[in-house]
Amino acid sequence: MAELKHLNITVKDTAATAEMLCDLFGWKIRWEGASIFDGHSVHVGSPTTYLALYSPPTDTDTAAESYHRRAGLNHVGITVDDLDATEAKVKGHGYVPNSHQNYEPGRRFYFDDENGIEFEVVSYS
Template identity: 30%
Template sequence: MIHELNHVGGPTRDLDAALAFWTGLGAEVVDRLFMEGSRVHRVHLQLATGLIELLHSEDPAPDATFGLNHIGFMTDDLDADYARLTGLGYAELTPPRIAGSGQGRLAFLSDPNGVRVELLQRSEEFRVPPITSGRVRRLAYVALPAPDLDAAVEFYGTHLGMRRDPSDPGTFRIGDDAVKLFQPAPPGSTPINHLGLLTTAAEPDAHDPDGNRVTFVPSP
């Protein structure tokens, strides 16, 4: 069963620049390791209540792209959930395997609109209690493009088991975390359209060094 929206992540061109941006918003590094086999640095940042995964390759491919490109969910039965979802027709991307970090197992599939979805099964817990020292109070939502809105609603609501927010029919929650489906999506330059951050005051949108957009939602 899928029980947690664990992180939103993707490759970064300049790890130091990305870290400077996110820590400038109040994020803290809660996990960092180097995967020898792929020569990739993996960093988990916690921003208020949510996890952001940055992946920096020491040997990026010439055609590599950068920016947040997937959303990760925790499951207590990776093989069963992967088989169930791909059996429903969702595209297989990476079948279940041991993670490159050696921490548990993972698999990737595609949602009905082409968003990469990672399924994880591991015992490690990187999330710490909510970080409230900065101006960001909560990672309010991960914004996903959903040209086929009905299919996305079925995927996240029915098949992933997220609950629909009664105050916003386009938002689906699991625990304290949420995805927000957009049809049409606001202009964006990365596969994950943007992150919505609940803040103490209104601010203009910002972009990190990889083009990821963040929208600041003032707390009521």
């Protein structure tokens, strides 16, 4: 069976987004460096999966090429052990949790970051 290795997302500031994700989810920076189109990438996540964060040399929200466009996806789903503690961290970063749902088999909420990326945070505990 195949497994998802990573998602590559264009963001305005790779360092700021990586710092936020590390703080909220306990992730680590796996790699950082120069990348395609003279941009910069940071790989942040767990030992087995990660988000590849990419920033082009100039901020171009309306570009047709996906590497020059922010938020070209619906949402990123993250599983956590303690939903309430993670929600408190999300609020501490100034994000507004929304769409809380209790469903079988877990609980979840969503929030949007400054890049326009929606995150779904879910716990099955």
